[in-house]
Amino acid sequence: MKKSGILLAAAASLLATSAFAETKTLTVGGYGGSFETLMKELIIPEFEKTHDVKIAFVAGNSTENLARLQAQKGAQELDVVILDDGPMYQADALGFCAPMTQSAAKDDVYDIAKFSPDAIGIGFVATGFTYNKDWFAKEGWDLPTSWEDLKDPKYNQILSVPPISNTYGLHALVMLARDAGGGENDIDPGFTAMADEVAPNVLVFEPSSGKMSELFQSGEIALSVWGSGRTKSLADTGFPAGFIYPKEGAVALMLAACPVVDSDVSDEAQAFIDYLLDPEIQVKLADAMGAGPVNKKAELPPALAETLPYGDKINSLITVDWDVINPNRQDWTTRWNREVER
Structure with missing residues (x-):
């Protein structure tokens, strides 16, 4: 090979090596399963193509990824973390979330999804009632319209409520407390209602979404406290699942994201969160995950819009006070195990 050819080859190799070395890696922690696939x-x-970055995805549920942040304090592996709203409030309070930059995408987000200057919702799930349409039609039953209807004796042993370790079960406890004149700051009425009037109807306090689906499909339950996204996933299998927004309000359970502190790719982390808020990506999240869009400009097709938290339904969603719940949750869990699942 001529000297000039050698020099050209060396230069090309150097450029390739340099380009490879400059490729940044953005590490994102989020849910496993279908969310990871999506x-x-x-x-x-x-995003990788348009931002010249490689994304490493770390799968785990909210509890696992919050624990990961705590274990790696001062030397974070994650650059962006995606959690349920309750754990996200904890992550933010513990100082794991960095301030977010302002952007047009964030300006278009519903106020209810704006957690703090450091964290933001990326999708809505509503906690309400999932029911077997065929079962209710066969029995000629009116649909439940209130959280109080969980006490109806006709649901004896055909109702499932997730335990308090699951956000859906926690939401049910708070709503029963509110209906009885209490709330997050006075949870006793909720425990009384759950233990004495709802629990007798409960076949099983089921935390697993997969097993909850099996309970419906095997005809063991006709009604559950569950999420709109989970209901959509069950209906997508061909099962006659319907979702009900209780008249007191379905509870907003948000998927939330924040940029993690001390990231060495902070610009890319901020850009990725804005990317998740883009109307087109919001529609993909809705279609694949059953997460209603937080961006007001996202437009869902009619079939999705009918079932998911979207449009006018957003105004009827209510939130719980995680600042009160999180410090008490362990004590409430102990009490739940003693009084409710006895």
């Missing part, structure tokens, strides 16, 4: 197949590739 991220890796439909969302991450386009």
